[in-house]
Amino acid sequence: MVQLRGVIPAHLLPFTADLEIDEPNLRRHLRALLDIDGVTAITTNAHASEVATLTADEQRRQLDIVLDEVAGAVPVISGVYQDGTAKAARIAADAETAGADALLVFPSVVFEGGSQARPEMAFGHYAQIAAATSLPMIAFVYPATSGLRLGTDAIVAICSQIDNVVAIKEWSNDIVAYERNLRALRALDKPIAVLSSFSRSLLASLVLGADGVLSGHGSVVADLHAELFAAVGKQDLAHARRVWDRIQPFAEACYADPFLDGHNRMKVALELLGRIDAAHVRPPLQAVTDTERDRLRVAVEQAGLARA
Template sequence: MKKDLKLSGVIPANLLPFTSDLDIDERNYRRHLRALIETPGVSAITTNGHAAEIATLTREEQQRSLAITVEEADKEIPVICGIYADGTKQAAELAKMAEREGADCLLIFPSAVLDLGAQLRPEMAYRHYEAIAEATSLPMIAFVYPVTSGLHLPTETVVRICRDIDQVVAIKEWSNDISVYERNYRELKALPKHISVLTSFSKALLPSLCIGADGILSGHGSMIAEIQAALFDAVQKGDLALAREHAARLYPLVQVFYAEPFIDMHNRMKEAIAMLGRIDEAHVRPPLQRISAEEREQIRKALIEARLPGSENLR
């Protein structure tokens, strides 16, 4: 196992282009991956996550998506594979598949079964992680969901998982509560082992980075990795004025992509990278549906305001 893996920097969770028949569009997928991998500051890539519409992918498609990512990364940067399954046994089997296909690390999604009150039974989440660790030698990232979700892991559970399961090397911190974020960060940094705290607090990225973060892991990075990298670098260097300038570019994008309904966040991002000419089409799989022309116009304006590469052609 790569126990010495220390994740840091910008780690986009890639989008997954589809054809008009809703099959994986391998040509555009490879194009998207290469653009991310070649972005300065990108240190790893996450595949088979929310941004890739993982809930709609068959096991065979998950395997193919990962295989393509591993091919394109070609050992230039680590590949993190999302493990998304409600059953612990099924999650363990996916972990074995990911290891066979060449993944370097696993991002463990919480089981939806835990949504019905498992915060009062923390041993359920702990055993889920433990069983996956027993099935693979790969390092793992614990996924901290928002505090408003039934899938949120309390700090005590997060600390136990990170402290007691050797293979857990990082958390994806998506609590969306800045006080919870700070508590998680401080308690994990007090552990005797290194745990990378990867912020996914896209609606308040600068505040979370100022508290402390080893890196950024988010679907938003699939389209603004270059800004995230510049922001992260400015914070690391203690240049708050420059960091605020970069954060100001993110602001109009955050207002559009994370507006209600939240379910459309990655739907909107896919539309955006199509507008920017980074993929050909913005097809999404049901139950997601394409957004309205009015919302696409809001995205166009936000892209121009943020001065993203390619937005000059949208005026």
């Protein structure tokens, strides 16, 4: 059984100038993450790697590159990003065939039409995907303000009744909802890992309790995530606050409005740090402005991030 604990970055995806997958820079990015003590797994085909812009063939190629570069050093978690349940199940089965160790299952955009009123729809989505694979699954919990959100009862049903589901990526962005979900899952007989994705309030979520951190933001600050997670685990709050004081301004710069540019900004940070050659993004995303690049440069300096 894959142990889902610790710092699990969702890697970014470098593109070439003609917007094809930049394999050399992707491998370089992955090697840098794997060199960090405390990184316990790698997530691919997720928001951070612009999965919405990738074809099915590109998703498979990306997974193959990640598996090859990781070479068994840590588990590889592959995203299942698809609105139709049957299509999502095929993606899950294909990822298992390719050699993925676990799956991160995104909610279907169909949920936005009212999954809170029809929780059996979300349950059926996860159950059908689970039937197509033997891999452990992580259920992606969206913000409490999102139409794709799942209520605590729905989360508990999915986690307790579907054997494959062994963890959640907790991105409710509401500390009250987070604690409610955490306490409900801790009360189950079945162990469910709670992986925080509270990039803008990570310290608070870790202090309440979490088994790890699964975040695209970790693609830039995985070393600081690891240091923060370890400090909280040791109950060294003074140290944890010092680390968080470095992370927080950079998180605010990355996730500022408009939120959709978050991973775009993280790519710019990697470029500024010399960790990738260029921060190309696929449309409909657009390059950030020079003014924003300057703000990110300041945030990188404030965080004391190391250049490659």
